Amino acid sequence: MTTTRLRIGTRGSPLALAQTRQLRALLAAALGLEAETLPIEVIRTTGDIIQDRPLSESGGKGLFTKELDVALIEGRIDLAVHSSKDLPTHLPPEIAIAGYLPREDVRDAWIGRNGATLDALPEGAVVGTASLRRGAQVKRLRPDVSLVLLRGNVETRLRKVESGEVDGTLLALAGLKRLGLERHATAILPIEDFLPAAGQGAIAVTKRAGDARVREALAAILDPATAAALAAERAFLTVLDGSCRTPIAAHAKLIGEEIEFHGMALRADGSAVYEARRRGPSMDAALIGDAAANEILLRLPNGVAGLT
Numbered sequence: 001m002t003t004t005r006l007r008i009g010t011r012g013s014p015l016a017l018a019q020t021r022q023l024r025a026l027l028a029a030a031l032g033l034e035a036e037t038l039p040i041e042v043i044r045t046t047g048d049i050i051q052d053r054p055l056s057e058s059g060g061k062g063l064f065t066k067e068l069d070v071a072l073i074e075g076r077i078d079l080a081v082h083s084s085k086d087l088p089t090h091l092p093p094e095i096a097i098a099g100y101l102p103r104e105d106v107r108d109a110w111i112g113r114n115g116a117t118l119d120a121l122p123e124g125a126v127v128g129t130a131s132l133r134r135g136a137q138v139k140r141l142r143p144d145v146s147l148v149l150l151r152g153n154v155e156t157r158l159r160k161v162e163s164g165e166v167d168g169t170l171l172a173l174a175g176l177k178r179l180g181l182e183r184h185a186t187a188i189l190p191i192e193d194f195l196p197a198a199g200q201g202a203i204a205v206t207k208r209a210g211d212a213r214v215r216e217a218l219a220a221i222l223d224p225a226t227a228a229a230l231a232a233e234r235a236f237l238t239v240l241d242g243s244c245r246t247p248i249a250a251h252a253k254l255i256g257e258e259i260e261f262h263g264m265a266l267r268a269d270g271s272a273v274y275e276a277r278r279r280g281p282s283m284d285a286a287l288i289g290d291a292a293a294n295e296i297l298l299r300l301p302n303g304v305a306g307l308t
């Protein structure tokens, strides 16, 4: 197998690069190569350029992936590394998800100014987030706090808490860990109140559909348990999130041969929550996520649009 020239594409954010180096190290070890023989191509995406408004208002889907898809299709790279959370539910037909690395911690971390917890924030405190899901989950517990848009990469957001621009923010613990910034977490939020985004904590690899060379090269480092969980979470998202404007959370985990699934759709102001829980054989993961989403759809008085 000629694998020595596999080119890896990624966004250029510190988190994207950390994830890509992790994948490259695993892949090189599995192939018995030096990591440096697998070149990393940094590709700027639309999502990296838009910084001043929520991505949900900018066309949402595919903002972090389109330029990487094009690079794959044009043969400039052979695989691309993504945060699964940022992968759209529908990919172009030329692109396939090869699989996922073993998942990191799926939970959200709370970063409070001067170490304050979410419970201990004074009335009317300001929480920064760009995530509709996190905003709705915060409002559900603390309807008195105000939400402001906080974008930028992980370091930028941490700085905005330190400088007092906001009293606190939420970030994926996985991202903090990968950047060696876990010490900034004031608290790790319980999964029941802060059910994560579909795909949170998982690194996905995409490739050209039908590229057997890349599929074979990756086989040893991809994790089937994460793939089963992601199949359920992505199916749930596919049914509920046509718009990227609805707060949706989903978490699946493999217990033995079974998938345990918990999904949630929230009204943006946190005033209503619709949940579904299911358990079933892991081979039915996508069906489980799909069924849970349809169960929630049936309970929504005005469909998903009623939640925005």
Ligand SMILES: NCc1[nH]cc(CCC(=O)O)c1CC(=O)O
Pocket (backbone or CB within 6 Å): 083, 084, 085, 086, 154, 170, 171, 172, 173, 174, 175, 199, 200, 201, 202, 203
């Ligand atoms: N949308 C940004 C993004 N995409 C993936 C992660 C974290 C890493 C992960 O979930 O795997 C983050 C930052 C954050 O939510 O704190």
